[in-house]
Amino acid sequence: xxxxxxxxxxxxxxxxxxxxxxxxxxxxxxxxxxxxxxxxxxxxxxxxxxxxxxxxxxxxxxxxxxxxxxxxxxxxxxxxxxxxxxxxxxxxxxxxxxxxxxxxxxxxxxxxxxxxxxxxxxxxxxxxxxxxxxxxxxxxxxxxx
Numbered sequence: 001x002x003x004x005x006x007x008x009x010x011x012x013x014x015x016x017x018x019x020x021x022x023x024x025x026x027x028x029x030x031x032x033x034x035x036x037x038x039x040x041x042x043x044x045x046x047x048x049x050x051x052x053x054x055x056x057x058x059x060x061x062x063x064x065x066x067x068x069x070x071x072x073x074x075x076x077x078x079x080x081x082x083x084x085x086x087x088x089x090x091x092x093x094x095x096x097x098x099x100x101x102x103x104x105x106x107x108x109x110x111x112x113x114x115x116x117x118x119x120x121x122x123x124x125x126x127x128x129x130x131x132x133x134x135x136x137x138x139x140x141x142x143x144x145x
Contacts, residue, residue, distance in 0.1 A: 006033070007032055007033025007091040008033055008034055008088060008091050009029045009033045009036065009092045010036050010038055010081075010085065011026065011029050011035065011093075011094045012037070012038035012076075012081045012106075013037075013096075014039070014040045014044070014045050014049075014060075015063070015064055016045060016054055018060075018063045018064070021096065023067060025096050025120050030069040033092065034072075036088060036090065037070055037073045037074070038074050038081050038088075039060055039073055039074070039075050040076065041075055041077040042056060043077065044079060061073045061075065080105045080106065082105070082109050089113065089115075091115065092116050092117075093115050094120065095117070096119075097119065097120050
């Protein structure tokens, strides 16, 4: 049996609102090796959802680092994680079930570098976009320590 402790698994996304689907994805990733989460910058997230519907990068990183399936978290500022993939050189690149049978911008660099893309086989259960659709984070009071 192959030692997965030496394998690097990269999974990327916004992780704006962490939900059970994210945790299941990270658990799935951990079966293949050490999990590195590439997380989009605040600038990207604000342009995608709007500033009133985003959680800060610092808080998203904090939540991800608290997950037992995550070994490290790396932020990236580009719209696509191509440079991050080049830098990390993972053995595997994992996407959630909503990417099944889809071509993604990362496919070119993954093929060029010989990185295996894995799509989580589960059925999509949650959507961060749908969860925050009718919510403004300005409606909530946050307490900082």
